[in-house]
Amino acid sequence: MLKCRTVWRKLAPLARASSTVCRQNVRRTGLTHGRLPAQVPAAHMSTGPAGGGRENQLYFLLVGVACVGGGVYAYRTVKGDQLRYQDRIDEIASRQEKFNTEKPDTPSESEPPAVEATETQVVPKPEPQAEPVPEPQAEPLPEEPSPPVPDAEVEAPSETTEPPLEEPVVEAPPEEPAEPHAVPVVEEVGESTPVSLKVPSHTPYLLIGGGTASFAAARSIRARDPGAKVLIVTDEPDLPYMRPPLSKELWFSDDPSVTETLRFKQWNGKERSIYFQPASFYINPEELEGTENGGVAVLTGRKVVHMDVRGNKVKLDDDTEISYDKCLIATGGVPRNLQVMERAGEEVMKRTTLFRKVDDFKSLDKVSRNIKSITIIGGGFLGSELACALGRRSNDSGLEVIQMYPEKGNMGKVLPEYLSNWTTEKVKREGVKIISEALVKSVTFKDDKVEILLKDGRLVKTDHIVAAVGLEPNVDLAKSAGLEVDSDFGGFRVNAELQARSNIWVAGDAACFYDIRLGRRRVEHHDHAVVSGRLAGENMTGANKPYWHQSMFWSDLGPDVGYEAIGIVDSSLPTVGVFAKATSKDTPRAATEKSGTGIRSESETEDTATSPVASSTPAPSVEQNRDDYGKGVIFYLRDKVVVGIILWNVFNRMPIARKIIKDGEEHADLNEVAKLFNIHED
Amino acid sequence: MSYCRQEGKDRIIFVTKEDHETPSNAELIAEDPDDPYEEQGLILPNGDINWNCPCLGGMASGPCGSQFKEAFSCFHYSKEEVKGSECIDNFRNMQECMQRYPELYPQEEEKESSPQAESDSGSASAAPSESSTLTPETDSTPGPDNTLPTDNQTVS
Numbered sequence: 001m002l003k004c005r006t007v008w009r010k011l012a013p014l015a016r017a018s019s020t021v022c023r024q025n026v027r028r029t030g031l032t033h034g035r036l037p038a039q040v041p042a043a044h045m046s047t048g049p050a051g052g053g054r055e056n057q058l059y060f061l062l063v064g065v066a067c068v069g070g071g072v073y074a075y076r077t078v079k080g081d082q083l084r085y086q087d088r089i090d091e092i093a094s095r096q097e098k099f100n101t102e103k104p105d106t107p108s109e110s111e112p113p114a115v116e117a118t119e120t121q122v123v124p125k126p127e128p129q130a131e132p133v134p135e136p137q138a139e140p141l142p143e144e145p146s147p148p149v150p151d152a153e154v155e156a157p158s159e160t161t162e163p164p165l166e167e168p169v170v171e172a173p174p175e176e177p178a179e180p181h182a183v184p185v186v187e188e189v190g191e192s193t194p195v196s197l198k199v200p201s202h203t204p205y206l207l208i209g210g211g212t213a214s215f216a217a218a219r220s221i222r223a224r225d226p227g228a229k230v231l232i233v234t235d236e237p238d239l240p241y242m243r244p245p246l247s248k249e250l251w252f253s254d255d256p257s258v259t260e261t262l263r264f265k266q267w268n269g270k271e272r273s274i275y276f277q278p279a280s281f282y283i284n285p286e287e288l289e290g291t292e293n294g295g296v297a298v299l300t301g302r303k304v305v306h307m308d309v310r311g312n313k314v315k316l317d318d319d320t321e322i323s324y325d326k327c328l329i330a331t332g333g334v335p336r337n338l339q340v341m342e343r344a345g346e347e348v349m350k351r352t353t354l355f356r357k358v359d360d361f362k363s364l365d366k367v368s369r370n371i372k373s374i375t376i377i378g379g380g381f382l383g384s385e386l387a388c389a390l391g392r393r394s395n396d397s398g399l400e401v402i403q404m405y406p407e408k409g410n411m412g413k414v415l416p417e418y419l420s421n422w423t424t425e426k427v428k429r430e431g432v433k434i435i436s437e438a439l440v441k442s443v444t445f446k447d448d449k450v451e452i453l454l455k456d457g458r459l460v461k462t463d464h465i466v467a468a469v470g471l472e473p474n475v476d477l478a479k480s481a482g483l484e485v486d487s488d489f490g491g492f493r494v495n496a497e498l499q500a501r502s503n504i505w506v507a508g509d510a511a512c513f514y515d516i517r518l519g520r521r522r523v524e525h526h527d528h529a530v531v532s533g534r535l536a537g538e539n540m541t542g543a544n545k546p547y548w549h550q551s552m553f554w555s556d557l558g559p560d561v562g563y564e565a566i567g568i569v570d571s572s573l574p575t576v577g578v579f580a581k582a583t584s585k586d587t588p589r590a591a592t593e594k595s596g597t598g599i600r601s602e603s604e605t606e607d608t609a610t611s612p613v614a615s616s617t618p619a620p621s622v623e624q625n626r627d628d629y630g631k632g633v634i635f636y637l638r639d640k641v642v643v644g645i646i647l648w649n650v651f652n653r654m655p656i657a658r659k660i661i662k663d664g665e666e667h668a669d670l671n672e673v674a675k676l677f678n679i680h681e682d
Numbered sequence: 683m684s685y686c687r688q689e690g691k692d693r694i695i696f697v698t699k700e701d702h703e704t705p706s707n708a709e710l711i712a713e714d715p716d717d718p719y720e721e722q723g724l725i726l727p728n729g730d731i732n733w734n735c736p737c738l739g740g741m742a743s744g745p746c747g748s749q750f751k752e753a754f755s756c757f758h759y760s761k762e763e764v765k766g767s768e769c770i771d772n773f774r775n776m777q778e779c780m781q782r783y784p785e786l787y788p789q790e791e792e793k794e795s796s797p798q799a800e801s802d803s804g805s806a807s808a809a810p811s812e813s814s815t816l817t818p819e820t821d822s823t824p825g826p827d828n829t830l831p832t833d834n835q836t837v838s
Binding site for chain 2: 218219220221222223224226227277278280281283293295296416417418534537538545546548549573574575576577578579580659660663665667669671672673674675676678679680
């Protein structure tokens with residue numbers, strides 16, 4: 001609501017300006033003088049006793065004809081396009097709301113062109129004054145067989161079919177419809193507007209999917225190919241954003257409007273948005289072709305449904321076709337659901353969240369404030385992070401937070417058992433009720449509660465479920481594109497250079513790629529999306545580099561437990577863990593304070609903050625329990641070679657870990673290798 | 683004293699500070715600075731600027747990317763006495779462009795990170811706006827991979 005109002009406020013002056021322009025334009029054509037006063041009730045006119053007569057009659061005749069013409073035209077317009085208009089508006093309203101809040105300026109940009117273009121069509125005879133302005137707008141609209149259709153222009157086509165009718169009253173009606181159009185156009189824009197629906201028919205670089213990998217690729221392409229024109233097509237309404245804060249920092253924010261702003265404060269006070277770039281970074285899709293220095297355009301709310309590899313083009317869900325020179329598929333994935341949940345019925349589905357996107361965060365935040373009990377199914381990264389975040393909240397709100405999973409402990413598939421157990425204890429201390437070794441048998445809705453029946457007979461009653469049971473990579477395009485899908489890991493099968501076919505690359509969660517060191521794999525982490533997106537972007541601009549720089553990942557489970565990891569970190573592999581006693585200086589909080597960033601992978605690449613927080617670290621805690629895994633390094637071995645490393649509460653040493661994995665050597669004594677990390681130091 | 687135990691396939695070692703004081707005898711393979719596969723720093727082995735360096739944030743790829751590249755290239759290859767003195771126009775163009783996007787290029791003077799390593803304060807007003815891109819709003823590619831700036835690369 002407020003959004004609409006602010007947008008309206010922004011646009012209103014523009015609308016007024018543009019309608020004034022219209023009016024002025026038409027006035028300049030010298031025909032209005034009779035017109036305007038006609039709007040005013042006759043009583044105001046100084047039709048004095050002698051003042052009437054022929055002049056007035058002519059006057060009224062002109063006005064009458066104008067009105068009739070306008071009326072007929074309007075009637076036709078409304079009748080003719082009503083249906084299409086409504087469909088369009090509905091579609092637009094549903095998908096563009098978010099986009100509009102990000103781009104309040106662009107609607108206003110497309111506004112004047114919209115209105116002025118209207119005039120261009122309707123006033124075919126060169127009216128010298130009117131022309132220069134609409135002219136440039138006519139330029140970028142070469143493709144369309146019909147006149148340009150910025151969405152506001154839905155009614156424009158019908159206008160152009162009207163010329164014969166309009167001839168006699170050519171000047172007057174354009175003004176009339178132009179004005180009312182200015183108003184509905186603005187209203188539309190005020191509601192939830194799509195900035196523009198004009199899609200370029202060809203783009204040199206097409207990126208399918210608008211997530212982290214896509215954005216990283218866009219940046220890479222733009223850096224390497226001067227003046228590159230990049231089009232991102234995403235079915236989400238949002239511009240590219242980063243996902244980790246959705247299950248971490250955003251939950252810890254003190255700001256009550258965080259669900260709107262999506263900004264979060266990191267430990268050191270530095271604030272940032274989850275969006276990689278504000279809307280002003282991007283350009284309008286319709287401007288992409290004409291822009292001199294290139295840019296990145298994002299087409300939101302459109303899904304690519306068909307890919308024609310032979311013809312180098314794709315088709316969107318509204319039948320638009322876009323051809324490309326190079327294409328990146330970065331479609332990510334969709335959260336998996338348990339089969340028992342899908343069979344559970346609508347009442348249960350209504351009370352289930354499959355967490356992945358911004359909208360999921362918003363709705364879960366809202367739901368969690370209004371219920372008494374929430375259950376998270378899944379013990380991996382996402383499930384544990386959400387459990388901790390909600391558990392933290394439960395201290396204030398009395399919300400019961402339950403986490404259930406089939407493994408024995410949190411992160412059971414990642415951490416060796418002893419560490420997994422230790423982690424589980426920590427999670428419990430965050431206020432989470434853990435139900436381990438839980439296999440869900442059925443879920444029903446009864447007595448206003450969701451009942452989860454486990455295979456061993458335990459029954460859990462809760463109000464809402466969050467299912468964090470994995471990600472299904474989105475390979476919908478594989479069929480039409482004829483691309484290979486990997487049967488072991490899922491996802492599109494690509495080579496070491498992330499290439500699927502000649503002009504097609506795949507990056508991010510959806511890419512099953514060949515890692516020269518570690519073998520074929522598919523990685524679902526943020527940094528991998530960045531690394532692989534960057535690499536794909538480089539290769540799309542001719543770099544021909546394989547996946548070589550190993551990506552990392554990290555997780556925090558509360559303020560005491562944080563780790564960074566790299567490589568293959570699978571608990572089924574034999575591990576060697578080297579631990580020291582932790583002091584209170586070794587916590588995730590301290591690490592971010594030192595490095596000045598909450599996104600841990602960044603601390604590697606960007607200099608430390610200029611004003612490091614002078615945290616008063618209390619004296620190192622005394623005498624830790626022997627089996628307290630405060631901090632250390634865990635090596636994961638495959639055939640005696642280290643293929644994965646976890647840095648447990650030890651930070652800013654990722655380059656060393658990366659080096660060890662890259663070398664791929666057999667080390668006789670891993671304690672010696674552990675020495676390289678200096679785990680006792682800060 | 684270090685203490686070791688085995689839990690199934692997992693081995694756990696606890697070490698004290700003293701245990702780790704002796705230098706490690708683990709062998710690491712020597713790095714090849716010209717390895718084409720490796721992530722490069724700001725300056726490539728052949729002396730060119732690596733526009734894709736994460737240290738630049740979004741500078742080379744944003745709306746003012748081409749102006750930035752021109753200005754920075756001019757500076758980089760400048761052989762003048764006062765480095766970059768002939769590049770004033772380029773930097774002015776860049777600044778004008780950046781002023782058009784205050785959201786992306788906040789106008790405050792923040793001194794941060796690596797482009798500074800290359801360009802000295804001779805590039806005056808341009809430099810601060812360069813570095814200001816590494817503030818939260820614009821630099822927000824989390825963890826673009828790669829090498830710690832200290833990792834050898836020939837930055838300045």
